[in-house]
Amino acid sequence: MLQGDATRLSFEGGTYSLQAASAAAATGSSDPVVPVAEAPAAALPEPQTEGRTSLTIQEIALAAHIAKDLPPDTEPGLSATYFFEPKNFTFPFGTHIAVVEVDRETGDIKFLRYVAVDDCGKVINPMLVDGQIHGGIVQSIGQAMYEEVVYDEQGQLITGTLMDYAVPRAHHVPHFELDRTETPSPGIRWASRVLVRQVRLVLHPLLSEPSLMRCRHSVLSISTCP
Amino acid sequence: MIAAQFDYKVPNSLEEAVSLIAADPDGSKILAGGHSLIPAMKLRLAQPQVLVDIARIKSLAYIREQGDEILIGATTTHYQLESSALLRQICPLLPLCAASIGDVQVRNKGTIGGSLAHSDPAGDWPAAALALKAELVLIGQGGERVVKADDFFVDFLTTDLQPGEILREIRIKKPTGKFGHAYEKVPHPASGFAVVGVAVNLSLKADGSCESASIGVTGVGVKAYRPNGAESALSGSSLNDAAVIEAASHACDGVDLNNDLFASGEYRCHLAKVHTRRAIAKAKASAK
Structure with missing residues (x-):
């Protein structure tokens, strides 16, 4: 499976939360090629060596490309482009719980625990799945607590450097306690689900206004803090 | 750039x-x-x-005791101050302040002299230098002069250093008797600079009451300063909760407050009071 390489793929949307993995899982990579390979079978040469009953892929490819004895209406070559449309879209799901301590005097938020259980169907590569979840949590913490693009009245960007625009670093984020369930996705052959960075959608309301962040900005009238 | x-x-x-x-x-x-x-x-x-x-002049990086003073060379790095076993024992405010600066890479490269000479309104060392009543040794072609920290920080990014002068050494009187130190800081989440930093140097009597207090506050105004109202409220007090709260309430008296995207002047002043109170309580608890 190839993804994220515009020099080799005519159409590609980036890894986009492992969508390509899910698509590959859904189709099975050999499926689209098989009908093409069968088509010129009549034109294939006999194995040259006595007792051999099979051809190498190189021999088949050569015969398909030279196209000397292809049957009528058969396209030369041995490639196929296949567009896949699933029977239905798939969605991951999960629950994230952030246990935080709010300093009522300063509005500071401190994570005590962060527990997340997500389900993206059949897991193909656990490391990539965990990586998607780590990334989603950290982006969410950034969005909810630190990151903001701010322009002044003249339209000048005033959070233009990493000295002003806070991207969360390691010491800003808690230890993640992760677990998963694997609910097979109906209609997808390998039962995987696209693990969209839906984590962000989960976490953002947890930490952002109008809940915890209000504390920080209204610490001077702390009664509004939930 | x-x-x-x-x-x-x-x-x-x-x-x-x-x-x-x-x-x-x-x-x-x-x-x-x-x-x-x-x-x-x-x-x-x-x-x-x-x-x-001047970073390669080896003789400018040192930490040593001499008589009743601690002498620190201007190019001593934050990390050298943070990791000094001697300072942890005789003047813990210096390692505490050093440890709060930036990250490991910054602490390995940045120097105490550079920070003081720059007088960044959000720098950490000016607060510690004020709280420890440090003296700064400046050298120029005309010779040396010694300036008290109180007189050294003049204005925004401006010190008493004159053209042609180099800050050579920082001198601090060794704390004696029963004393306690603390440094409380709210770092800016992006830059790591102090939104508010409070350095407290408490000297205690045998009965636990306050002999004297010196405090340095950074991040709040155009330059680091000593909140005189807070210091005099502590001096001679019993250091009970009421006394500490009263003292901390003077943390930003008369200061022209910094106001930026991250923290309004009002919020900064509020943070200064909260962290002055906490720093005093920490210094008291650490006293021995």
């Missing part, structure tokens, strides 16, 4: 450095760790003609 053109000189001794900047006192700048000056040059807020790099 590209600095203007400059000459770069690397003297081998302090004497050579002094004569190099004497050649062009107004156009020269001293470079040590470069963690204040280089960013300013990249933004072209500073455009020195000549950089005189």
Whole structure:
């Protein structure tokens, strides 16, 4: 499976939360090629060596490309482009719980625990799945607590450097306690689900206004803090 | 983000450095760790003609006891101060302050002298220097002079250093008797600079009441300062909760408050009061 390489793929949307993995899982990579390979079978040469009953892929490819004895209406070559449309879209799901301590005097938020259980169907590569979840949590913490693009009245960007625009670093984020369930996705052959960075959608309301962040900005009238 | 053109000189001794900047006192700048000056040059807020790099003068980096004083060379790095077993024992405020600065890379490169000479309104060392009533030794072609920290920080990014002078040494009276130190800081989440930093140096009587207190506050105004109202409220007090709260309420009296995107002046002042109270309580708890 190839993804994220515009020099080799005519159409590609980036890894986009492992969508390509899910698509590959859904189709099975050999499926689209098989009908093409069968088509010129009549034109294939006999194995040259006595007792051999099979051809190498190189021999088949050569015969398909030279196209000397292809049957009528058969396209030369041995490639196929296949567009896949699933029977239905798939969605991951999960629950994230952030246990935080709010300093009522300063509005500071401190994570005590962060527990997340997500389900993206059949897991193909656990490391990539965990990586998607780590990334989603950290982006969410950034969005909810630190990151903001701010322009002044003249339209000048005033959070233009990493000295002003806070991207969360390691010491800003808690230890993640992760677990998963694997609910097979109906209609997808390998039962995987696209693990969209839906984590962000989960976490953002947890930490952002109008809940915890209000504390920080209204610490001077702390009664509004939930 | 590209600095203007400059000459770069690397003297081998302090004497050579002094004569190099004497050649062009107004156009020269001293470079040590470069963690204040280089960013300013990249933004072209500073455009020195000549950089005189003193970081390689080995004899300028030291921490030693001499009589009743602690002597610190100007190019001593934050990390050297943070990790000094001697300082942890005799003057813990210095390692506490050092440990709060930036990250490991910054602490390995940045120097105490550079930070003090820059007088960034959000720098950490000015607060500690004020709380410890440090004296700063400045050297120029005319000789040396010693300036009290109270007189050294003049204004926004401005110190008493005159053109042609180099900050050579920081001198601190060794705390004696029963004393307690604390440094409380709210770092800016992006830059790590102090939104508010409070350094407290408490001297206690045998009964646990306060003999004297000196406090340095950074991040709140155009320069670091000592909140005199807070210090005098503590002096002679019992250091009970009411006394500490009363003292902390004076943390930003009369200060022209900084106001930026991250924290309004009102919020900064509020944070200064909260963290002054907490720093006093920590210093009291650590006293021995």
